[in-house]
Amino acid sequence: MKTLQQFPYRRVLVLGLAKSGTAAADLLLDSGIPVRINDWKATKEDPAVRSLEERGAELILGSHPSSALDGIDLVVKNPGIPYENPMVEAAMEKDIPIITEIELAGMLHEGPVVAITGSNGKTTTTTLIDAMLDASECRSRIAGNIGEVAVEVARETTHDDTLVVELSSFQLLGIESFRPNISVLLNIFEAHLDYHKTLENYQEAKARIFMNQSEGDFLVYNADDPVIERFIGNANGTLVPFSVTRKVEGAYVEGGTVYFNDEPILERSEIVLVGDHNLENILAAIAASKLAGASTEGIRNILTTFTGVPHRLQFVSKFNDRLFYNDSKATNILATSKALRAFEQPVILLAGGLDRGNGFDELIPYLDHVKALVVFGETAEKIKDAGRKAGIDTIEKVDNVEQAALMSYKLSEAGDVILLSPACASWDQYKTFEDRGHMFVQAVHKLK
Structure with missing residues (x-):
């Protein structure tokens, strides 16, 4: 090595x-x-x-x-x-x-680097990019905040490998010379203020992903995010936007077709990954993977088969005409609101977790098609209060996610979506959001 x-x-x-x-x-x-x-x-x-x-x-x-x-x-x-x-x-x-160790990884890796950050969607986008490159017979290795320590992976790569790395704001604060050939900035919303103290500090940490880029590098960015639009004026790399709302010189949707630089990639109806928020992730992944050498055929193969990353709006099962989704990674209100927008069917929402001191009134506008609410954890009463304000008549409090899965099934009818999307971190009851999601998945399989 x-x-x-x-x-x-x-x-x-x-x-x-x-x-x-x-x-x-x-x-x-x-x-x-x-x-x-x-x-x-x-x-x-x-x-x-x-x-x-x-x-x-x-x-x-x-x-x-x-x-x-x-x-x-x-x-x-x-x-x-x-x-x-x-x-x-x-x-x-x-x-x-x-x-942080990501700086050491940058010193080791000899080939191209695609680095992805954002408040939400990092893991899905990182996974998509890696899969699109792999499906295009481009050598890639995935690492970073997604689970594989970047420095361990970088010790094994060659100059022919593209390192696809998910980066948190915590990791980005610890870089000096780390320079991605392609950086991806998905979105910037209020998060991790217990660590960063101010929203401005958090935003500046995210923007560090492109601070060392030069003219020959690329910054793939969300043209629909006003915060990002303010930051990219400091970028030295070539700007490549993506947008779900309008045509741009990058990745976009028009007339039901997904394009990159005016090349049709596939019809939106062919994409199997649900959710408008995932469309943003998909456009970002298309742009980054295209710039990194992926083929249109490879991209199409992934988007017509990829059903999601575990714990990120992951389809679990269909049972007695109920659809079960595991979105345990939704550790803030924004992530849960995006998950709720992914469905038009009646939803039974399972939510709750670590109390960081915030309320949940921001979630109320997205609860209009939630027919029942099952709450748990430290924030159970706060989320109940938001549910009452939203006019939800059926609200049940349980002790944990396993009980929540059982209760939600009892409350459901054919055609309902049963959605674990907690809007909170897991640490009041579980070591990780993965543990919380695994418990939900196991409970669903017990039901079957």
Whole structure:
């Protein structure tokens, strides 16, 4: 596997392990670079931690002493660690650069990079681009926030591989020279303010995806998003818009046909992935994959067969003429509102989760075809209140997603859509949104 060559730093602190920190430490050690690891929760009983120590890493576990920065000239930070962390603040006071492992991946990968970010739709778009390239016999590897640690994948790529990487705002804050050949900016809505503190900080973090691009690079962007329109004036790459509302010099829909640069790609009616919001993701994926070398035939093959990413408005099953959809990834109001707009049939909505202090009145305009509401988690009462304001007569509170699936079936009739789209993060009851979605899927299969 590849290692770092001509690395400009002498000693590195890896702050926070988990998957990305462990992968970064592995790379640095393999590259012959002294590594110190500081993690609050990790213990030497963990085989991965023990292996790093045996290979020469210095461990400081269970606390964040200021001495951990002694002799350090670079910090590789786990993306989830906020910049208010005392160790991060101390590093900034010492003018020590702070990066995330995506920067290391950029140093390693020799071929083209397609990078995707946005408040919603990242995983679906990233998956589509990778699949479209693969169906066009273009070599691609998928990585990043989608699950595969980018630095691990980049160690195995060649200059013939296109690295298709999903990036969060947390990861983008930690880049210095990372430069995608094609960047994709899907949308920017209010999110993660507990981390970024202000909407402006969050928007600026997202815009970093194109900050290092030059004229020979491409920025695929949502021409229907006014926030993005304000940001792209700072872009140096070639602008390639997509729009679901009008014809643009990029990807668009006109007369029921999907186009890229005036080339008809396929009829919208042939696309099997449901939802107007997914049409935005599809247009973005078409533009990016075309620029990366995908064929029209390869793109058509994917769009006429792709039914969705797990936990992202994923079709689960049809049972007794009820349609079950798992949208556990909908961790905010915007995502749930988009999911609701995907259906014209009566919907039974399953919602609830971590209470971040917000209300749910913004969801009310999208509840007009919700015939019943099943709520759970910390926000159950708040979502009940929004449901009452929307005029929903049938509202039931349950303890968890499994009970919600059973209750929703009892409340349903033939022709209904039963939709898990929580509008909240999962951490009040589940480790991840995937765990929450898996419980729902299992409950649906038990019903059958």
